[in-house]
Amino acid sequence: MKIQDILSETYGALSANKARSGLTMLGIVIGIASVIAMISIGNGAKASIQSSIEGLGSNLLTILPGIVQPGRGIVSSGRGAAQTLKNEDIDIVKAIDGVVAVSPEVSSRFQIIASGNNTNTTITGVMPDYLIVRNITLSNGNFISDGNQRNIGRQAVLGATVATDLFPDQDSENLLGKTIRINKVNFTVIGILVAKGGTGFSSPDNMVFVPLSTMQKILSGMDYLSMMAVSVSDKNKMAEVKDMITNALLEKHNVAEADFSIISQEDILGTLTTVIDTFTLFLAAIASISLLVGGIGIMNMMLTTVTERTKEIGLRKAIGAKRKDINLQFLSEAVMLTFIGGFLGIILGWLISFIVTSTGILATQVSLSSVLLAFGVSAGIGIIFGYYPARRAGMLNPIDALRYE
């Protein structure tokens, strides 16, 4: 039998009972659509987290004092407790090839008072390079300058959230020149940051920035650093630069085992991506259950069809159809059902993810690989669940089949 003969037979058989074929197909449509939609939502979540992390600054290496235990991530590292990163380490890191900018930081929480309002938030002592490294922009005024840093100046730059907390009724332009009290020391506001949005655990929106020197000498009285953020010139050089920094700091600290940790964005991304991937897999697994149910529906329909058409099978055999011709015909009916069902399912899944995107909850991504996977899986289901009924049809004895009433 030629392909076009099989196809035209299949088309004839399926269109002979449109309602049943359609309902059976619906099972596959729903299964494939939910798999596509779930994977697209998972991918969307992954992309959104990825862009959040990259928004913290690109090509970033973070040097933390103490040892961050692998697997426990950076959240539970108890950073700030260790005092192994010093000011003299800054120049060592700066001198390394491939390092564009270094932003040493000291953070601590203090009470801030401004014209009757007060808030408790993170004060971060920074150098001018913070702006470049952390990829942030000012809405008004200026950032901490080299001059401020040299003079141990009493200047402060407010994150967007802090600004509205302290001066609820005022435009950000009017805040420049205002005085705030941090830990009983007066600071002049010289700049306001643009709100960056929910970038998670260390959003600059909730911070107040002061010169590093002022932070160390006046506010906290400590001469060590909470962390150093290092901007690397090229994404491909990250690993190399990380090694060089490690070696340089080991030599400088004169220790055999590192008393600091270097975390790249990839490390953070990697952890989060693993979590999301697991989550996506979980969603897709639930969706595949409906696909399995759809497949059983196909098998059920095919078994009914074979019984109903026993006489036709007998006739076909009597006029010369071989076992494999009959096999192929019924198998191709099952595969055709799942293939069309899969195609419609992909469109429906695409539509669902489009609707999710347009409601603004999440920007979903339908990946080509998930579409190909869905197509493969639906064709596979047709073969797997069509095989048994087709085999039964092929095995029918023509005499019994012709006598069947």
Next chain:
Amino acid sequence: MIEIKNITKTYKTGDVEFNALDNISFTINDGEFVAIMGPSGSGKSTLMHILGALDNPTSGTYLLDEKDVSTLSDDALADIRKDKIGFVFQAFNLLPRTTVLRNVMLPLVYAGVHGAERIARARTALLSAGLDENHFQHMSNQISGGQIQRVAIARALVNNPSLILADEPTGNLDSKTGEIVMGTFQKLNKELGRTIILITHEQEIAEHADRILFIKDGMLLEDRTIRKSTPRF
């Protein structure tokens, strides 16, 4: 040419053995129109299944055009049916919701005849079975019983088989339509020289044939020639 030599077919139900055919032998030449008659349970259906290469005998040989088909596998039997045998059944067995023309083309699909030739051969077969051309595109359930049986005859003809096997072809028809269908068989035999074997239990139907084989209890009771058959040219 059909040669049946000492064919026996035994069915087993539990411990009981039953010979549906018991050591039966006969020869049918090309171009003959033979009726096989017998009461129900006589073994004529079993004989038809063996003659139609739908089943293997328990013992004995069946030579169809000098080829032994009594011991062939299922798929080899399917090839024999495809190339050498055309069936006409009592319950017409056309595919439902399918046009007349497509029904007749069905054996050609399995025989690997394609395109224009497939259509041309189906049309020729339909015309020789006496079906009017304006029914060719009708659905198989839109035509009358007599027409359906002629479509079935056309389908049996379309592969140019050595043998046309008709199993109670008039069983579901009234006597007048039955006459017309039998006329079609006679015409095919006389004018086209087709070998036809007719299985029936009705005397009047059997008398359309040139020779009648009476079967009873799986044995050949009588081999009667009614009139001299026209040899195949």
